Amino acid sequence: MEVLDTGPAAPLLEMRGIGKSYGGVAALDEVDFSAHASSIHAVLGENGAGKSTLIKIISGAIAPDRGTMSFDGRPITVADPQAANAVGIVTVFQELSVIPDLSVADNISITRPPKRLGLIDRRAQRRRAEELLARVGCEDVNPRARVGDLPLSRRQMVEIAKALGRDPKLLILDEATSALTAADVERVYTILHRLRDDGLALLYISHRMHEIEELADTISVFRNGRHISTFAKGTQSDDQIVQMMIGRDVSNVYPPKPVRTEPPPVELEVSRLGWTDRLSDISFTLGKGEIVGLGGLDGQGQREVLLALFGVLRNVSGTVRVFDHKGVPRSPVVATRPDHAMALIPEDRKTEGLMLPMSISDNISLTSLKWLSRGFVIDGTAEKNAVDGMIEKLRIKIGNPDDAVATLSGGNQQKVVIAKWLLTGPRILLLNDPTRGIDVGTKEEIYRLLRELADAGTSIILYSTDYDELIGCCDRVLILYGGRIVQTLEGDAITETNIVASSFNLPVESEAAAEPVRPQ
Amino acid sequence: MPVPKMSNLRNSIDRPLLFAGLFIIAILVVGTVYTLIFEGNAALLSPTYLILQLKVASFLGIVAAGMMIVVLLGHIDLSVPWTMTASAMLAAAVGGPFAIPIGLGVGLAIGLFNGIGVAYLRVPSMIFTLGVNVMLRGFMVMLTGGFSPSSVPTDAMLWLAKGEIIGIPNPVIVWALISLAVAFMLRRMPLGRYIYAIGNREAAVYLSGVNTRLVVVASFALCSTLAAFAGILLAGYSSKAFQAMGDPYLLPSIAAVVIGGTNILGGAGRYAGTVVGTILIVLLQSVLSVMQMPEAGRQIIYGVVIVIMLLAYGRGQRLRV
Numbered sequence: 001m002e003v004l005d006t007g008p009a010a011p012l013l014e015m016r017g018i019g020k021s022y023g024g025v026a027a028l029d030e031v032d033f034s035a036h037a038s039s040i041h042a043v044l045g046e047n048g049a050g051k052s053t054l055i056k057i058i059s060g061a062i063a064p065d066r067g068t069m070s071f072d073g074r075p076i077t078v079a080d081p082q083a084a085n086a087v088g089i090v091t092v093f094q095e096l097s098v099i100p101d102l103s104v105a106d107n108i109s110i111t112r113p114p115k116r117l118g119l120i121d122r123r124a125q126r127r128r129a130e131e132l133l134a135r136v137g138c139e140d141v142n143p144r145a146r147v148g149d150l151p152l153s154r155r156q157m158v159e160i161a162k163a164l165g166r167d168p169k170l171l172i173l174d175e176a177t178s179a180l181t182a183a184d185v186e187r188v189y190t191i192l193h194r195l196r197d198d199g200l201a202l203l204y205i206s207h208r209m210h211e212i213e214e215l216a217d218t219i220s221v222f223r224n225g226r227h228i229s230t231f232a233k234g235t236q237s238d239d240q241i242v243q244m245m246i247g248r249d250v251s252n253v254y255p256p257k258p259v260r261t262e263p264p265p266v267e268l269e270v271s272r273l274g275w276t277d278r279l280s281d282i283s284f285t286l287g288k289g290e291i292v293g294l295g296g297l298d299g300q301g302q303r304e305v306l307l308a309l310f311g312v313l314r315n316v317s318g319t320v321r322v323f324d325h326k327g328v329p330r331s332p333v334v335a336t337r338p339d340h341a342m343a344l345i346p347e348d349r350k351t352e353g354l355m356l357p358m359s360i361s362d363n364i365s366l367t368s369l370k371w372l373s374r375g376f377v378i379d380g381t382a383e384k385n386a387v388d389g390m391i392e393k394l395r396i397k398i399g400n401p402d403d404a405v406a407t408l409s410g411g412n413q414q415k416v417v418i419a420k421w422l423l424t425g426p427r428i429l430l431l432n433d434p435t436r437g438i439d440v441g442t443k444e445e446i447y448r449l450l451r452e453l454a455d456a457g458t459s460i461i462l463y464s465t466d467y468d469e470l471i472g473c474c475d476r477v478l479i480l481y482g483g484r485i486v487q488t489l490e491g492d493a494i495t496e497t498n499i500v501a502s503s504f505n506l507p508v509e510s511e512a513a514a515e516p517v518r519p520q
Numbered sequence: 521m522p523v524p525k526m527s528n529l530r531n532s533i534d535r536p537l538l539f540a541g542l543f544i545i546a547i548l549v550v551g552t553v554y555t556l557i558f559e560g561n562a563a564l565l566s567p568t569y570l571i572l573q574l575k576v577a578s579f580l581g582i583v584a585a586g587m588m589i590v591v592l593l594g595h596i597d598l599s600v601p602w603t604m605t606a607s608a609m610l611a612a613a614v615g616g617p618f619a620i621p622i623g624l625g626v627g628l629a630i631g632l633f634n635g636i637g638v639a640y641l642r643v644p645s646m647i648f649t650l651g652v653n654v655m656l657r658g659f660m661v662m663l664t665g666g667f668s669p670s671s672v673p674t675d676a677m678l679w680l681a682k683g684e685i686i687g688i689p690n691p692v693i694v695w696a697l698i699s700l701a702v703a704f705m706l707r708r709m710p711l712g713r714y715i716y717a718i719g720n721r722e723a724a725v726y727l728s729g730v731n732t733r734l735v736v737v738a739s740f741a742l743c744s745t746l747a748a749f750a751g752i753l754l755a756g757y758s759s760k761a762f763q764a765m766g767d768p769y770l771l772p773s774i775a776a777v778v779i780g781g782t783n784i785l786g787g788a789g790r791y792a793g794t795v796v797g798t799i800l801i802v803l804l805q806s807v808l809s810v811m812q813m814p815e816a817g818r819q820i821i822y823g824v825v826i827v828i829m830l831l832a833y834g835r836g837q838r839l840r841v
Binding site: 335357370377 | 530721
């Protein structure tokens with residue numbers, strides 16, 4: 001690891017050997033990290049690189065398993081966000097923490113309102129709000145306004161003003177500009193530069209490369225829970241930075257894709273699908289044995305597409321043809337009937353996929369009790385054989401099929417969810433981010449399994465927040481933005497550059513490029 | 521029978537069974553010591569007394585069997601008292617050979633109504649069934665004009681409640697048959713599996729393509745039908761169907777289910793526990809009255825016992841994960 005000293009002074013924040021694991025998966029591994037006063041420090045990395053975990057540890061939201069932290073030269077432990085605030089660490093999270101029904105002034109002073117005679121001094125509170133709003137260049141915001149009535153970008157500024165009200169020495173901004181318009185972003189830059197000149201240390205998390213170019217003094221890159229490198233702005237090219245973030249040879253993790261000479265028969269045809277303001281004009285087809293990916297930024301409607309197809313959403317417009325059936329399935333009951341033969345691996349296995357206290361066997365057979373029963377009675381032998389077969393096929397590591405599924409690791413739990421659906425023999429398999437929070441080994445098994453299923457004729461729609469997965473697994477990738485499909489990438493055009501560009505609704509650089517293109 | 525699938529839950533459920541069993545023995549021991557000292561006999565251990573207790577327990581046991589199904593789902597049925605009353609009164613009022621089918625039909629209709637309200641209208645069961653209970657009371661007062669009508673049970677009802685076969689009272693036989701059927705349904709039928717699964721995580725079951733609403737409706741229908749059956753039996757036992765006859769059964773039926781180790785939030789519990797819980801409650805009430813404990817004291821002890829039993833089970837373990 002190369003560490004470039006960014007200033008003569010001792011670091012304000014110093015972390016040594018920080019480690020944090022979730023169920024055997026290391027989110028952070030032996031991380032050393034430091035941040036200096038009077039500097040804007042950007043932290044870069046892919047989804048799951050460990051940025052959020054790092055921020056949460058610094059801000060006291062979670063406790064590290066290992067390692068030490070010191071702040072301002074003194075060793076500290078931040079047990080909770082209040083303790084972090086007390087030493088001068090303040091975080092502005094991506095999800096806004098302002099309360100929409102309270103006034104701007106109330107929100108800014110929510111933790112430590114100025115008091116007189118034991119009661120909140122509203123006049124002093126308003127003065128304080130005015131001062132802080134002035135510091136973030138928002139003199140036009142009325143402290144008495146209800147926060148919910150402000151536009152999103154103004155709410156974000158109130159959030160920053162609120163953070164400044166806690167007298168931070170270290171201010172952490174986690175994707176704090178993702179909701180802002182271009183003009184507001186400019187304003188935030190000005191403020192952040194001013195705060196840096198005032199002597200604050202700023203930690204800045206963003207997915208937007210050009211923001212970092214403009215803003216940061218120092219850049220740290222994280223990958224797979226490790227701190228890869230820290231360097232001063234301008235010492236590394238964009239190309240090198242991207243390489244650091246990706247860092248591994250992607251190709252051998254994924255099974256090879258078949259070469260098609262002619263398009264496969266269409267099994268699922270979606271036209272002009274719409275749902276409230278979250279989905280509009282979604283049209284695509286899914287061929288037999290194809291793996292079609294849904295990509296784009298989180299929350300652009302990918303989840304809703306899967307739920308709509310599976311019959312979970314009400315009042316879906318547009319038409320869907322599944323095999324010979326026209327019409328959107330009305331419920332999961334219809335979607336799972338043999339004539340539709342659909343399966344959905346849901347987003348959150350703990351709340352949507354499994355009954356955690358129940359046995360592995362009960363969980364796997366739940367979808368298939370109809371055909372595992374004779375009359376109204378479950379055929380115990382048939383059930384046992386079916387369950388054992390699935391456990392063997394997916395190589396689920398278990399003690400006993402009667403153990404609670406809660407006792408399994410995340411990866412094995414996810415295999416149970418997959419097993420319960422494979423037992424139904426689905427012809428259309430919908431997967432909602434199936435590898436989230438599971439270990440690399442299991443991920444690879446799932447990639448191989450998906451390709452095997454596709455080769456055997458199952459048609460698959462895969463939504464993933466991991467670009468690599470889309471690139472490695474999918475025959476085609478649909479990029480969603482604001483509830484619409486903005487780009488369809490196929491074959492060699494499925495590159496990280498193209499996915500990222502179209503995720504932000506920018507034109508792709510080379511739609512049919514013969515080789516992967518890295519950002520310039 | 522194959523190995524029961526709820527083995528992972530066995531540790532947390534066997535404890536209630538064990539506790540309740542030991543408590544039943546403790547009640548008998550304390551009661552017998554009392555009768556030996558003050559009356560010079562061990563009447564509580566006589567077969568006559570024990571069979572009588574089983575007979576008394578059978579009415580509560582049948583109600584609790586239905587209540588358990590609904591509690592396993594994570595719901596509750598507070599309309600049980602007036603479901604019993606309405607079914608019994610209407611059965612007695614109709615009379616003749618159709619009395620029992622009519623009574624059961626009334627229960628089934630109430631159960632379907634409850635189920636539809638909870639599953640399709642999405643009203644919390646605690647509120648909906650409470651409302652239905654009050655509605656039923658109103659209906660019965662309206663029908664009878666506020667008086668207890670001359671509602672003599674039919675011969676069949678009397679025979680079911682008072683007759684006996686080779687020394688075993690008929691209600692006990694009915695309770696045993698119902699218990700076997702409910703236990704079989706819970707353990708071996710898809711409906712039973714769905715009930716446990718919904719109690720654990722309804723969303724996961726819905727997303728598995730199970731018609732969860734139908735399961736909820738069926739469960740409420742079963743619960744109310746069983747309550748109606750208990751009401752009909754009780755009318756035969758009392759030789760009369762009367763207003764508010766089901767009122768003393770609501771809290772004991774819930775208590776029996778919970779003392780038997782069923783998680784009040786749903787998803788876990790064995791049927792055997794409900795049987796043991798029922799016997800415990802009936803014996804406790806009976807022995808306290810044998811010991812001439814005043815009504816106030818009986819209620820205090822009864823409440824304390826429920827709280828202590830639940831504390832002893834370690835309530836926190838089986839909350840929804």
